[in-house]
Amino acid sequence: MDFKAAAPVGFRPLYLQVREELTRYLTNGRWQPGAMLPSEQELARELGVSQGTVRKALDAMTAESILVRRQGRGTFVPELEEGRIMFKFFRLYPDKGERLFPVSKVLSSQLARAAAAEAAALDLKKGATVWRINRLRYHGERIMLRETISLSADRLPGFGDLAAIPNNVYRLYSERWGVTIVKIAEKLKAVAASPADATELGCKEGMPLLRIERIAYDLNKTPVEFRVSHCLTETMHYASDLS
């Protein structure tokens, strides 16, 4: 590594360079989900920096939930088991009672030309091919939402060959293509249920629905997934914490 070659101008802190190097190891598969990283001391030796500098990089990554550290055990690449990533990026809660595991039912899955909104969200050329999945999701017996997921066919090749699309797609992206979702941007609105919404969700046309437009980004800040959800919020709410 050309660490420490930093000139006074265009200065870039060492720990950020270490952070980038470690991120590289994650994207190129040196450490798989669930794996334990070498100790701080070992990493420091390997990268030719001090242990404190490695620590600062690891702390930054921990703050972003890219890594998990446990005192006395070690530093780990997070497992994407159901129930962790599921709830991490899933902000819908029942107004009362236990949070149940969402259940999904795929309605359709097909290849299509990217619409303007999809191309803009995924940073694709208009007309590029995308996978488009329609599905319903339930909270217990109760239907919760209807959503369309759009994916770049180039970035996730062979997506359509899958026999089934699992409930937790982010785990799938990771296991199948090594794509780790770390950041999500959502835009929320209240909209009236369209005829199609009414049919699928079993509600009246015009019923107020929470519309969530989501763009999911991977470790390299590349947009990977675009998703539009229409949610019934009579007994559920979306939680947002600001600080």
Added chain:
Amino acid sequence: MDFKAAAPVGFRPLYLQVREELTRYLTNGRWQPGAMLPSEQELARELGVSQGTVRKALDAMTAESILVRRQGRGTFVPELEEGRIMFKFFRLYPDKGERLFPVSKVLSSQLARAAAAEAAALDLKKGATVWRINRLRYHGERIMLRETISLSADRLPGFGDLAAIPNNVYRLYSERWGVTIVKIAEKLKAVAASPADATELGCKEGMPLLRIERIAYDLNKTPVEFRVSHCLTETMHYASDLS
């Protein structure tokens, strides 16, 4: 201070104790908004810990936006000028175009007995007295939302004596009562416009509105404000970033 008296059990890191002490200085008014804190070295001497420990406490507080640090200048208590705190906790954006400064119009302001929802949100006894403010807010010429703000009359005494309620109430809480809002929890739903909503917002009854229930907490994590907003989201959206 009884720093360093920590026994092996019930262990509490030094930098957290420092953090608490500094937070105390903020709540008891030693440092007002806009003030510059002593340098890390001075604080370290004053508190009898090392500069690195002070730094760790300051970093934690900076991460929460309780303090602001600027290289070469110093560490400051954030000013609550319009446009900073305003936008910090305000997640509504226009779908296109510039973000304008919200304008508020107070409809009513009165003392009342806390309803169940207010008492629960503000952690008050049912029937305690609260200030209840109704107002409208505009994005440019366009009406954006209608909201009711509920405040514990005990915690913000004399609120009703104010000649006018400013647009930026969080600045007011800080300047008048030394109450700094640092954390906000919101619950979002889509609801149909009630007759009252329709009248105030100039929309049809039944129009889908984004309902935002907010609880605002101060430095001590005490709930200070409960607010319910009903927003028109035809040309606006609520932005939420998860990571």
Added chain:
DNA sequence: CAGTGGTCTAGACCACGTA
């Protein structure tokens, strides 16, 4: 130039989990 926060280092010791 002086003073501030920001980075980096090196080393000591502590708390935690596991064997």
Added chain:
DNA sequence: ACGTGGTCTAGACCACTGT
């Protein structure tokens, strides 16, 4: 008992800001 991350210290040097 051992290895891990977590805390704490002390000191050097760098980058940024204002005088």
